[in-house]
Amino acid sequence: KTRGIAIYGKGGIGKSTVVSNLAAAYSQDEKVMVIGCDPKADTTRTLVGRRIPTILDTMRTNKNAARGDVLFTGFSNVICVESGGPEPGVGCAGRGVIVAMSLLEKLGIFEEDLGIIIYDVLGDVVCGGFAVPLREKYADEVYIVTSGEYMALYAANNISKGIKKLKGQLGGIICNCRGIEHEEDMVKEFAERIGSHVVGVIPRSELVQKSEINAQTVVEKFPESEQSQAYRQLAVSILRNRKFVVPEPMDVEEFEEFFHQ
Amino acid sequence: KTRGIAIYGKGGIGKSTVVSNLAAAYSQDEKVMVIGCDPKADTTRTLVGRRIPTILDTMRTNKNAARGDVLFTGFSNVICVESGGPEPGVGCAGRGVIVAMSLLEKLGIFEEDLGIIIYDVLGDVVCGGFAVPLREKYADEVYIVTSGEYMALYAANNISKGIKKLKGQLGGIICNCRGIEHEEDMVKEFAERIGSHVVGVIPRSELVQKSEINAQTVVEKFPESEQSQAYRQLAVSILRNRKFVVPEPMDVEEFEEFFHQ
Numbered sequence: 001k002t003r004g005i006a007i008y009g010k011g012g013i014g015k016s017t018v019v020s021n022l023a024a025a026y027s028q029d030e031k032v033m034v035i036g037c038d039p040k041a042d043t044t045r046t047l048v049g050r051r052i053p054t055i056l057d058t059m060r061t062n063k064n065a066a067r068g069d070v071l072f073t074g075f076s077n078v079i080c081v082e083s084g085g086p087e088p089g090v091g092c093a094g095r096g097v098i099v100a101m102s103l104l105e106k107l108g109i110f111e112e113d114l115g116i117i118i119y120d121v122l123g124d125v126v127c128g129g130f131a132v133p134l135r136e137k138y139a140d141e142v143y144i145v146t147s148g149e150y151m152a153l154y155a156a157n158n159i160s161k162g163i164k165k166l167k168g169q170l171g172g173i174i175c176n177c178r179g180i181e182h183e184e185d186m187v188k189e190f191a192e193r194i195g196s197h198v199v200g201v202i203p204r205s206e207l208v209q210k211s212e213i214n215a216q217t218v219v220e221k222f223p224e225s226e227q228s229q230a231y232r233q234l235a236v237s238i239l240r241n242r243k244f245v246v247p248e249p250m251d252v253e254e255f256e257e258f259f260h261q
Numbered sequence: 262k263t264r265g266i267a268i269y270g271k272g273g274i275g276k277s278t279v280v281s282n283l284a285a286a287y288s289q290d291e292k293v294m295v296i297g298c299d300p301k302a303d304t305t306r307t308l309v310g311r312r313i314p315t316i317l318d319t320m321r322t323n324k325n326a327a328r329g330d331v332l333f334t335g336f337s338n339v340i341c342v343e344s345g346g347p348e349p350g351v352g353c354a355g356r357g358v359i360v361a362m363s364l365l366e367k368l369g370i371f372e373e374d375l376g377i378i379i380y381d382v383l384g385d386v387v388c389g390g391f392a393v394p395l396r397e398k399y400a401d402e403v404y405i406v407t408s409g410e411y412m413a414l415y416a417a418n419n420i421s422k423g424i425k426k427l428k429g430q431l432g433g434i435i436c437n438c439r440g441i442e443h444e445e446d447m448v449k450e451f452a453e454r455i456g457s458h459v460v461g462v463i464p465r466s467e468l469v470q471k472s473e474i475n476a477q478t479v480v481e482k483f484p485e486s487e488q489s490q491a492y493r494q495l496a497v498s499i500l501r502n503r504k505f506v507v508p509e510p511m512d513v514e515e516f517e518e519f520f521h522q
């Protein structure tokens with residue numbers, strides 16, 4: 001009944017911006033929870049208005065962390081959680097996600113009617129804790145955020161390999177534009193090559209920075225804007241999406257050929 | 262006697278381009294070995310003229326891999342090795358580095374007089390195999406490649422946390438320009454804030470793409486160019502560098518404040 005949606009993509013591609021704005025868009029009609037699964041732990045900052053304590057940090061000093069220590073309420077009642085990550089160089093970067101999921105299970109969070117849960121997951125490597133939302137079926141469906149840039153598409157292809165390996169369901173590709181030539185065509189072509197489709201296109205916009213500086217989402221600060229409309233359209237598109245696939249990622253040579261044609 | 266240099270940085274920031282061009286620059290006066298420690302396994306493509314088999318792939322079918330199966334000679338006698346990475350979703354992404362170092366040890370490679378060894382290491386997460394070049398002292402000195410962009414500097418700060426934790430020595434910051442405003446000042450300021458310094462600035466240049474398409478380095482294809490000169494200057498700067506520090510990374514709030522001032 002609760003719907004788990006995982007958003008993956010290369011670091012810096014725009015996952016947190018997409019996730020927080022999607023949550024804001026959904027919040028008017030649905031119950032929403034956002035679970036940050038990126039060591040950067042900043043997915044929920046624009047929903048709560050500040051950086052919230054991470055589960056990993058909380059657990060260091062409080063092994064009996066309670067719901068109120070780790071769940072925070074943001075804009076329009078979106079429930080916010082950050083897994084956190086260990087200090088770099090200290091064990092698996094994905095350990096925060098593992099610890100977080102374990103605590104949320106223990107607190108019985110997943111038994112509640114949570115509406116829509118959106119996971120914001122680092123996608124530069126698909127291993128350790130970062131594979132957990134898919135491997136342990138916390139999320140039934142995955143969407144990949146990419147731009148038309150080589151590195152973003154390369155990462156998207158890599159993530160698709162991970163999804164296939166972990167037997168996940170790819171719901172679609174989200175194009176978060178960086179403003180390069182033929183960007184939408186590139187991303188559309190990529191989506192089709194791996195057997196998927198583009199579920200939404202988010203334009204590049206200064207409103208992202210303007211609202212981010214205020215620790216707000218675009219949907220909250222500029223609700224009438226075209227940018228806000230783009231996030232709402234993406235929200236509807238994801239909610240209505242029925243096309244889920246095990247992706248057919250490209251091998252290394254195919255990907256090079258695809259990109260350079 | 263052999264000097265081990267590790268080059269870290271966010272995925273896509275330009276590590277492989279810097280590493281391969283540095284190797285080409287050194288090769289005229291020094292013995293050089295390049296060891297790719299990024300699952301992308303493409304560091305040595307512009308030195309050998311093609312993608313070479315990775316150690317991880319080779320070991321799958323040949324547990325008794327010999328020197329000739331994993332070491333390849335490239336431009337100007339640079340010796341090239343690629344660790345490789347497992348398929349995404351299958352265990353630790355850094356496993357290729359662990360397997361590779363273990364094989365190179367077994368083959369006695371590190372006992373030889375190798376001149377300069379340059380490690381190209383993924384820096385989006387500093388864990389598992391990606392921490393090995395520093396933790397196991399294969400590299401005595403680390404340089405971080407960054408641009409003036411938020412995500413690149415954030416990653417550089419993260420890598421500095423890893424270096425500090427792993428008791429490594431940071432030799433300096435390499436600015437690989439993306440062409441954004443005040444880029445060199447941003448990177449210089451960042452370097453100073455963490456107790457380091459900028460060892461070189463590499464301009465953004467089309468010659469990178471032009472030579473890359475030919476599977477060559479800029480130093481090989483355009484030896485007289487200013488871009489080539491920039492790589493040579495960086496090579497000299499690194500060779501002569503005597504300033505090594507345990508970095509003082511910024512905490513999350515400090516970093517935000519640094520970037521947004």
Ligand SMILES: Nc1ncnc2c1ncn2[C@@H]1O[C@H](COP(=O)(O)OP(=O)(O)O)[C@@H](O)[C@H]1O
Nearest residue numbers: 010011012013014015016017203204205208209
């Ligand atoms: N559509 C967009 N238009 C303009 N800037 C964007 C857009 N999406 C993201 N950004 C910017 O890109 C940077 C990285 O976005 P973020 O959501 O934090 O990425 P991730 O969570 O994938 O690491 C942020 O500074 C954000 O302001």
Ligand SMILES: Nc1ncnc2c1ncn2[C@@H]1O[C@H](COP(=O)(O)OP(=O)(O)O)[C@@H](O)[C@H]1O
Nearest residue numbers: 271272273274275276277278464465466469470
């Ligand atoms: N100085 C530069 N000028 C122009 N393009 C560059 C420069 N350095 C790197 N690039 C381009 O950026 C992309 C990523 O570089 P690469 O060296 O593969 O990054 P990494 O190894 O860090 O993932 C490549 O397509 C490369 O052509």
Ligand code: SF4
Nearest residue numbers: 092127128353388389
């Ligand atoms: S599993 Fe992935 S995140 Fe964990 S140590 Fe290995 S590379 Fe790092």
Ligand SMILES: [Mg+2]
Nearest residue numbers: 015016038040
């Ligand atoms: Mg994020």
Ligand SMILES: [Mg+2]
Nearest residue numbers: 276277299301
């Ligand atoms: Mg590389």
